[in-house]
Amino acid sequence: MEQDALDKAFMALADPVRRAMVARLSRGDATVNELAEPFTITKQAVSKHIQVLEHAGLVTRSRDAQRRPVHLDAAALEHLTAWIDQYRLIAESRYRQLDQLLGAGTEEPHEKPAKKKEELK
Amino acid sequence: MEQDALDKAFMALADPVRRAMVARLSRGDATVNELAEPFTITKQAVSKHIQVLEHAGLVTRSRDAQRRPVHLDAAALEHLTAWIDQYRLIAESRYRQLDQLLGAGTEEPHEKPAKKKEELK
DNA sequence: TTCGTAATCAACCGAATCGTTTATCAATGA
DNA sequence: TCATTGATAAACGATTCGGTTGATTACGAA
Numbered sequence: 608m609e610q611d612a613l614d615k616a617f618m619a620l621a622d623p624v625r626r627a628m629v630a631r632l633s634r635g636d637a638t639v640n641e642l643a644e645p646f647t648i649t650k651q652a653v654s655k656h657i658q659v660l661e662h663a664g665l666v667t668r669s670r671d672a673q674r675r676p677v678h679l680d681a682a683a684l685e686h687l688t689a690w691i692d693q694y695r696l697i698a699e700s701r702y703r704q705l706d707q708l709l710g711a712g713t714e715e716p717h718e719k720p721a722k723k724k725e726e727l728k
Numbered sequence: 729m730e731q732d733a734l735d736k737a738f739m740a741l742a743d744p745v746r747r748a749m750v751a752r753l754s755r756g757d758a759t760v761n762e763l764a765e766p767f768t769i770t771k772q773a774v775s776k777h778i779q780v781l782e783h784a785g786l787v788t789r790s791r792d793a794q795r796r797p798v799h800l801d802a803a804a805l806e807h808l809t810a811w812i813d814q815y816r817l818i819a820e821s822r823y824r825q826l827d828q829l830l831g832a833g834t835e836e837p838h839e840k841p842a843k844k845k846e847e848l849k
Numbered sequence: 850t851t852c853g854t855a856a857t858c859a860a861c862c863g864a865a866t867c868g869t870t871t872a873t874c875a876a877t878g879a
Numbered sequence: 880t881c882a883t884t885g886a887t888a889a890a891c892g893a894t895t896c897g898g899t900t901g902a903t904t905a906c907g908a909a
Contacts, residue, residue, distance in 0.1 A: 621738035633815035684816040694754035695805040
């Protein structure tokens with residue numbers, strides 16, 4: 608997943624309204640009106656939120672007469688967990704190595720500077 | 729994890745500089761200068777990014793003389809994957825149910841309105 | 850055609866972000 | 880004490896975000 612897609616996807620989840628929409632959509636597709644129902648904001652605002660989710664690749668839309676049902680893309684969510692887990696697992700395995708190196712109950716010191724180059728992948 | 733913490737955590741990851749910092753920190757703690765090295769922006773800007781990560785609960789900081797080593801909190805990352813997976817798994821299990829109900833190769837239709845109340849959890 | 854409904858577009862506003870520059874604080878060592 | 884190094888604070892500009900109102904498009908029904 609390229610940087611810009613990650614930018615948009617994490618940004619899309621950084622809003623409680625859009626997260627509630629994701630939660631709703633996990634239970635099944637929904638129209639704009641249905642997604643708007645739990646909120647007090649205008650439907651135009653809801654429409655914008657859906658566009659943010661769509662441009663982030665988290666949802667797709669089809670057409671059913673004048674309705675535009677929104678569909679959650681579970682694979683896109685998996686990409687995000689994969690990105691996070693990649694680094695979480697590196698960090699956790701490093702903690703385990705430290706633990707067994709130092710023995711239990713030791714306060715974790717911070718490491719010496721690592722000189723290796725950064726890859727932005 | 730409460731709404732505001734999720735807001736801040738996802739927002740923190742919605743920036744390529746901060747994600748690169750998370751990637752770097754997964755390999756070990758680092759100071760502001762070390763984190764700034766791969767970037768062309770000022771150290772003040774880097775310092776602000778670190779504060780964003782800190783307020784999001786993704787990193788913690790200690791003190792070593794005049795240095796302020798930054799430490800990645802793997803548990804915080806796990807909270808995020810847990811939130812995403814919660815809804816991803818609901819959606820995926822729903823797809824599986826549809827598949828076995830309709831037989832293979834069928835295009836997925838979108839569902840009828842679900843009337844149940846929304847929980848923001 | 851005309852009407853009603855679903856949804857989007859366009860323009861605008863206030864608040865938050867991301868970066869800069871300048872100045873300041875904190876700790877170390879000569 | 881004074882200079883240096885690591886890091887933060889404060890103020891500013893440009894841009895983006897989340898929301899509104901008002902107008903417009905797309906479709907189906909009468």
